[in-house]
Amino acid sequence: MSGLITNLPLVIYILFLAGYLINALFVVYHLLKFGLDYKTKLLAFIFSVGLILLIIVNFRLFSKIEWAELIYEYLSFPKII
Amino acid sequence: MNIFPSQKSYERVELFLRRHWLILFFIYFGFAILFLLGVSGFYLANDFFSLKENNLNLAKFLLSFYILSIWYFFFKALTDFYLDTWIVTDHRILEIHQLGLFKRDISELRLSKIQDVTVKVEGLLPTFFNYGTVIIQTAGVIPEFKFEQIPYPQQAKDRILQLYDQFIKQHPGDQEIHEL
Numbered sequence: 001m002s003g004l005i006t007n008l009p010l011v012i013y014i015l016f017l018a019g020y021l022i023n024a025l026f027v028v029y030h031l032l033k034f035g036l037d038y039k040t041k042l043l044a045f046i047f048s049v050g051l052i053l054l055i056i057v058n059f060r061l062f063s064k065i066e067w068a069e070l071i072y073e074y075l076s077f078p079k080i081i
Numbered sequence: 082m083n084i085f086p087s088q089k090s091y092e093r094v095e096l097f098l099r100r101h102w103l104i105l106f107f108i109y110f111g112f113a114i115l116f117l118l119g120v121s122g123f124y125l126a127n128d129f130f131s132l133k134e135n136n137l138n139l140a141k142f143l144l145s146f147y148i149l150s151i152w153y154f155f156f157k158a159l160t161d162f163y164l165d166t167w168i169v170t171d172h173r174i175l176e177i178h179q180l181g182l183f184k185r186d187i188s189e190l191r192l193s194k195i196q197d198v199t200v201k202v203e204g205l206l207p208t209f210f211n212y213g214t215v216i217i218q219t220a221g222v223i224p225e226f227k228f229e230q231i232p233y234p235q236q237a238k239d240r241i242l243q244l245y246d247q248f249i250k251q252h253p254g255d256q257e258i259h260e261l
Contacts, residue, residue: 030164031163031164034164035163043160061138064138065142
């Protein structure tokens with residue numbers, strides 16, 4: 001039970017991130033496939049680089065959080081450990 | 082060199098149009114406001130609630146997620162902007178509309194099918210910044226083509242009518258002379 005609760009944020013986060021990345025890939029695909037000049041290629045490049053940097057920052061911030069502590073604090077689950 | 086995929090070897094691109102830069106500016110401005118709202122919300126919450134370390138980390142994570150979302154929607158809006166294109170060649174008109182990510186309309190009109198060209202400039206900003214809509218009435222399947230919010234619509238209209246006259250002179254009976 002305790003493991004499930006503490007791992008739940010990670011599972012939700014990974015699902016969100018996967019959905020986000022799929023949508024982001026569609027944007028890049030459209031810009032590269034249907035763009036008619038260099039501007040759209042440049043946009044796809046800027047978007048991808050920014051996306052990678054933001055995801056790295058986002059993941060680092062996610063891993064800094066003590067999720068178990070937050071869950072027990074805000075959702076008043078009984079502490080098993 | 083081909084500017085668009087179905088361009089014929091004998092076809093010359095005369096106008097390559099997108100919406101006016103002011104529309105792009107509105108997109109930038111809107112997302113800049115959203116970004117500033119998020120960042121200022123974070124600092125206000127931090128000052129107001131004096132967040133403890135773990136809560137502060139959570140707030141930073143949420144802010145980062147918010148920025149990630151803005152990044153996505155900003156580029157999605159730019160994709161819509163840059164993929165909406167109107168191309169006028171010396172033979173035809175192409176209207177390419179990107180409607181979200183999975184709907185794309187491409188309409189094509191031979192210059193000989195043009196019946197009437199109208200310019201609409203309505204409102205303070207379009208008048209001041211010289212952008213508007215060019216409406217082309219056609220004798221084709223699609224009754225009208227709309228070049229929306231394009232810069233210098235009057236000049237675009239004049240050029241289209243010039244090209245129409247040239248095309249009619251060079252293609253008697255609407256026959257494609259280059260493919261004979």
